[in-house]
Amino acid sequence: xxxxxxxxxxxxxxxxxxxxxxxxxxxxxxxxxxxxxxxxxxxxxxxxxxxxxxxxxxxxxxxxxxxxxxxxxxxxxxxxxxxxxxxxxxxxxxxxxxxxxxxxxxxxxxxxxxxxxxxxxxxxxxxxxxxxxxxxxxxxxxxxxxxxxxxxxxxxxxxxxxxxxxxxxxxxxxxxxxxxxxxxxxxxxxxxxxxxxxxxxxxxxxxxxxxxxxxxxxxxxxxxxxxxxxxxxxxxxxxxxxxxxxxxxxxxxxxxxxxxxxxxxxxxxxxxxxxxxxxxxxxxxxxxxxxxxxxxxxxxxxxxxxxxxxxxxxxxxxxxxxxxxxxxxxxxxxxxxxxxxxxxxxxxxxxxxxxxxxxxxxxxxxxxxxxxxxxxxxxxxxxxxxxxxxxxxxxxxxxxxxxxxxxxxxxxxxxxxxxxxxxxxxxxxxxxxxxxxxxxxxxxxxxxxxxxxxxxxxxxxxxxxxxxxxxxxxxxxxxxxxxxxxxxxxxxxxxxxxxxxxxxxxxxxxxxxxxxxxxxxxxxxxxxxxxxxxxxxxxxxxxxxxxxxxxxxxxxxxxxxxxxxxxxxxxxxxxxxxxxxxxxxxxxxxxxxxxxxxxxxxxxxxxxxxxxxxxxxxxxxxxxxxxxxxxxxxxxxxxxxxxxxxxxxxxxxxxxxxxxxxxxxxxxxxxxxxxxxxxxxxxxxxxxxxxxxxxxxxxxxxxxxxxxxxxxxxxxxxxxxxxxxxxxxxxxxxxxxxxxxxx
Amino acid sequence: xxxxxxxxxxxxxxxxxxxxxxxxxxxxxxxxxxxxxxxxxxxxxxxxxxxxxxxxxxxxxxxxxxxxxxxxxxxxxxxxxxxxxxxxxxxxxxxxxxxxxxxxxxxxxxxxxxxxxxxxxxxxxxxxxxxxxxxxxxxxxxxxxxxxxxxxxxxxxxxxxxxxxxxxxxx
Ligand code: FES
Ligand code: FES
Numbered sequence: 001x002x003x004x005x006x007x008x009x010x011x012x013x014x015x016x017x018x019x020x021x022x023x024x025x026x027x028x029x030x031x032x033x034x035x036x037x038x039x040x041x042x043x044x045x046x047x048x049x050x051x052x053x054x055x056x057x058x059x060x061x062x063x064x065x066x067x068x069x070x071x072x073x074x075x076x077x078x079x080x081x082x083x084x085x086x087x088x089x090x091x092x093x094x095x096x097x098x099x100x101x102x103x104x105x106x107x108x109x110x111x112x113x114x115x116x117x118x119x120x121x122x123x124x125x126x127x128x129x130x131x132x133x134x135x136x137x138x139x140x141x142x143x144x145x146x147x148x149x150x151x152x153x154x155x156x157x158x159x160x161x162x163x164x165x166x167x168x169x170x171x172x173x174x175x176x177x178x179x180x181x182x183x184x185x186x187x188x189x190x191x192x193x194x195x196x197x198x199x200x201x202x203x204x205x206x207x208x209x210x211x212x213x214x215x216x217x218x219x220x221x222x223x224x225x226x227x228x229x230x231x232x233x234x235x236x237x238x239x240x241x242x243x244x245x246x247x248x249x250x251x252x253x254x255x256x257x258x259x260x261x262x263x264x265x266x267x268x269x270x271x272x273x274x275x276x277x278x279x280x281x282x283x284x285x286x287x288x289x290x291x292x293x294x295x296x297x298x299x300x301x302x303x304x305x306x307x308x309x310x311x312x313x314x315x316x317x318x319x320x321x322x323x324x325x326x327x328x329x330x331x332x333x334x335x336x337x338x339x340x341x342x343x344x345x346x347x348x349x350x351x352x353x354x355x356x357x358x359x360x361x362x363x364x365x366x367x368x369x370x371x372x373x374x375x376x377x378x379x380x381x382x383x384x385x386x387x388x389x390x391x392x393x394x395x396x397x398x399x400x401x402x403x404x405x406x407x408x409x410x411x412x413x414x415x416x417x418x419x420x421x422x423x424x425x426x427x428x429x430x431x432x433x434x435x436x437x438x439x440x441x442x443x444x445x446x447x448x449x450x451x452x453x454x455x456x457x458x459x460x461x462x463x464x465x466x467x468x469x470x471x472x473x474x475x476x477x478x479x480x481x482x483x484x485x486x487x488x489x490x491x492x493x494x495x496x497x498x499x500x501x502x503x504x505x506x507x508x509x510x511x512x513x514x515x516x517x518x519x520x521x522x523x524x525x526x527x528x529x530x531x532x533x534x535x536x537x538x539x540x541x542x543x544x545x546x547x548x549x550x551x552x553x554x555x556x557x558x559x560x561x562x563x564x565x566x567x568x569x570x571x572x573x574x575x576x577x578x579x580x581x582x583x584x585x586x587x588x589x590x591x592x593x594x595x596x597x598x599x600x601x602x603x604x605x606x607x608x609x610x611x612x613x614x615x616x617x618x619x620x621x622x623x624x625x626x627x628x629x630x631x632x633x634x635x636x637x638x639x640x641x642x643x644x645x646x647x648x649x650x651x652x653x654x655x656x657x658x659x660x661x662x663x664x665x666x667x668x669x670x671x672x673x674x675x676x677x678x679x680x681x682x683x684x685x686x687x688x689x690x691x692x693x694x695x696x697x698x699x700x701x702x703x704x705x706x707x708x709x710x711x712x713x714x715x716x717x718x719x720x721x722x723x724x725x726x727x728x729x730x731x732x733x734x735x736x737x738x739x740x741x742x743x
Numbered sequence: 744x745x746x747x748x749x750x751x752x753x754x755x756x757x758x759x760x761x762x763x764x765x766x767x768x769x770x771x772x773x774x775x776x777x778x779x780x781x782x783x784x785x786x787x788x789x790x791x792x793x794x795x796x797x798x799x800x801x802x803x804x805x806x807x808x809x810x811x812x813x814x815x816x817x818x819x820x821x822x823x824x825x826x827x828x829x830x831x832x833x834x835x836x837x838x839x840x841x842x843x844x845x846x847x848x849x850x851x852x853x854x855x856x857x858x859x860x861x862x863x864x865x866x867x868x869x870x871x872x873x874x875x876x877x878x879x880x881x882x883x884x885x886x887x888x889x890x891x892x893x894x895x896x897x898x899x900x901x902x903x904x905x906x907x908x909x910x911x912x913x914x
Pocket of ligand 1: 798799800801802803804805806807808809810819820821822
């Protein structure tokens with residue numbers, strides 16, 4: 001009875017987005033709105049010696065200049081600043097004291113009647129610093145790291161290095177062939193198109209309504225209430241539309257603290273929009289160094305994998321994810337060992353960025369696999385098939401489903417992989433060298449407890465409410481599709497409300513977990529609606545449904561219908577009229593019982609073609625085929641876009657993206673969206689997305705796995721491998737810029 | 744070691760620039776504004792006229808989110824001072840649909856899912872409208888090149904190209 005699930009449905013918020021009526025955080029208004037501008041630190045580490053705000057305050061129209069010395073009170077305990085997804089350590093507290101932890105850290109906030117006045121006055125704040133020595137170079141810090149303890153069981157800490165298995169050293173020593181190399185991915189910044197912003201509306205009795213750019217309205221709501229010791233019921237956080245975030249909006253960002261600070265101080269509504277430059281102080285994908293060693297026996301089966309990673313965090317928090325374990329998960333290997341070290345730098349804390357850890361770790365692994373294939377004179381795809389793992393070896397259990405073989409097969413067919421000539425530099429198109437490379441991708445199918453409220457009215461309309469967000473992922477649309485099917489209503493009769501902290505509980509939107517979680521949440525609540533309708537229906541004299549249980553009926557075309565005999569049906573409108581109600585409302589929480597019997601993962605096979613102009617070294621990614629095993633696809637149209645977006649990110653990771661720091665000053669040099677290169681339209685050519693069938697009745701009742709991350713994983717490796725195939729040059733540090741090809 | 748920033752300035756007493764009258768026709772409606780010379784066309788639209796459909800993604804002419812049509816030509820409105828547009832006719836995303844009927848580009852963007860978060864979208868659509876008026880784009884390759892001033896971090900580029908082709912009446 002599915003009508004909408006799985007179809008290519010256009011976004012229900014599409015009209016709002018193409019007409020400019022969709023409103024983002026900086027676009028909400030309030031009477032007497034004041035505007036704020038941030039003054040950032042010019043040093044990377046030290047203390048504020050003195051701040052002179054007199055000239056800034058003398059500018060007509062300036063309302064206040066807030067610093068750590070005159071700000072309203074804020075909580076004094078680290079625990080108050082711990083948001084739902086904070087890592088270990090002491091969270092950064094904006095304008096809290098005189099300590100400078102990173103360059104461009106906010107040191108003062110100017111609030112004025114007009115944004116331009118605030119901006120001018122911010123340039124007039126004079127700050128004197130006591131400067132301490134800083135370090136921002138991961139290469140300099142690589143020998144002063146600290147190691148994360150491996151765990152016995154990954155369930156204890158899914159981000160720690162997994163337990164070793166077998167005797168990897170011994171096995172490597174006796175392997176027929178070994179490959180060892182180091183791979184590097186630099187710091188990358190998310191750069192969502194929308195600038196980080198908060199509009200704080202100051203209401204009666206000091207109640208605050210905050211329009212914030214965030215991936216988690218309830219996370220921000222709890223955090224703001226805790227930092228400012230406010231009655232949580234007086235703080236409401238809204239983000240009906242989010243102009244991209246990619247992980248940067250999982251934690252509350254400093255602009256919301258500063259905007260609230262200003263609003264509380266002035267008892268006025270305040271808007272703060274960060275500049276693109278300031279957004280480089282919000283968090284980033286940590287740079288990572290990875291050393292991978294693979295040992296293989298003569299018939300192409302992996303004997304051992306060792307994977308050692310160093311990633312970057314701040315001086316005050318320990319951010320890390322499962323950096324190393326992907327290797328021993330993706331391929332069968334009896335022996336494996338992992339190590340993960342953190343390097344502290346004088347930067348803001350690193351944070352999640354699209355497919356955190358998998359994007360980087362799998363890049364390294366998949367390049368190493370390619371190098372091994374070249375050394376063995378084996379087709380890279382054939383090597384993957386020989387090392388295919390049917391079980392999750394970390395936890396020694398099967399997958400709930402794993403369609404990776406189909407991804408390899410269908411991806412290779414669509415790409416024409418069998419036409420590849422194996423020798424590097426053997427394929428040409430006119431003056432250009434042509435390279436074909438491939439790689440595997442893997443991510444986790446996660447799910448989280450979530451609550452959904454459904455209000456069904458007698459006229460056959462339903463409102464679906466949940467405090468999750470749509471950061472461009474298509475959440476609005478898939479929620480409407482699932483609800484329409486579960487309630488048996490046309491899509492147009494469904495209204496979706498999200499992005500409001502007063503709605504039913506939802507965790508932050510990230511990790512690709514919302515599609516599965518919220519869809520099953522809708523199904524659970526729809527069940528309760530159906531049960532209530534059936535209860536009412538049985539009260540109707542002579543009801544054809546009187547002997548049926550809730551599982552014996554479905555909702556279809558505005559009617560409650562017996563599954564046994566479709567002629568036995570009653571209309572929702574009649575049932576509700578008879579029962580004397582014009583609206584039924586249910587709110588249920590869906591939780592997911594993980595028995596531990598299976599592992600839940602998504603997979604992909606990525607094939608890339610590059611063309612390289614050898615004279616000047618320009619690399620173009622002319623074709624990418626991404627074949628994805630991601631469980632049940634809810635919306636063929638938006639799902640394809642998700643994967644396509646991930647592929648574009650992979651192109652950026654492979655060829656463009658790199659945050660450059662002047663280590664003398666500890667300051668980011670390319671903190672804007674022209675000098676920090678992201679792919680533009682001309683960089684992106686043909687992208688073909690394939691979803692292989694992957695029915696999965698175990699992962700969750702609807703068989704959904706989520707797609708936000710898997711699209712990027714493996715792409716950079718496929719491109720790097722294609723570049724090697726085209727040129728014979730192996731570049732092991734990203735991005736692969738033309739100077740590296742000329743070396 | 745101590746360091747001070749920014750360098751102090753000699754002059755004292757800050758005065759604000761005088762506001763000047765500006766007449767702009769926006770989406771066919773004549774508007775009279777009094778604006779400081781430092782107000783960009785983008786901020787005039789967003790903050791003074793409440794037309795927040797035009798987006799700010801960088802304020803530096805780097806991303807294209809602020810693209811509008813001025814006298815039919817696409818420009819980055821963050822790089823234009825409003826006072827210099829006196830007498831100009833500006834079309835923003837809010838002015839593309841007529842009588843509730845979407846512009847062919849708007850419909851094509853929906854049909855081809857040519858956006859995700861939607862933040863770059865008004866700029867993309869206005870830029871595409873300018874491109875069509877220029878009559879320079881034929882092939883997909885040309886569209887890609889001539890749309891490269893509009894960044895889409897969500898990576899909807901192939902769909903954007905397909906949408907523009909649809910609006911151009913190409914298959
Ligand atoms: S805001 Fe104008 S180009 Fe980015
Ligand atoms: S749709 Fe998000 S930036 Fe283009």
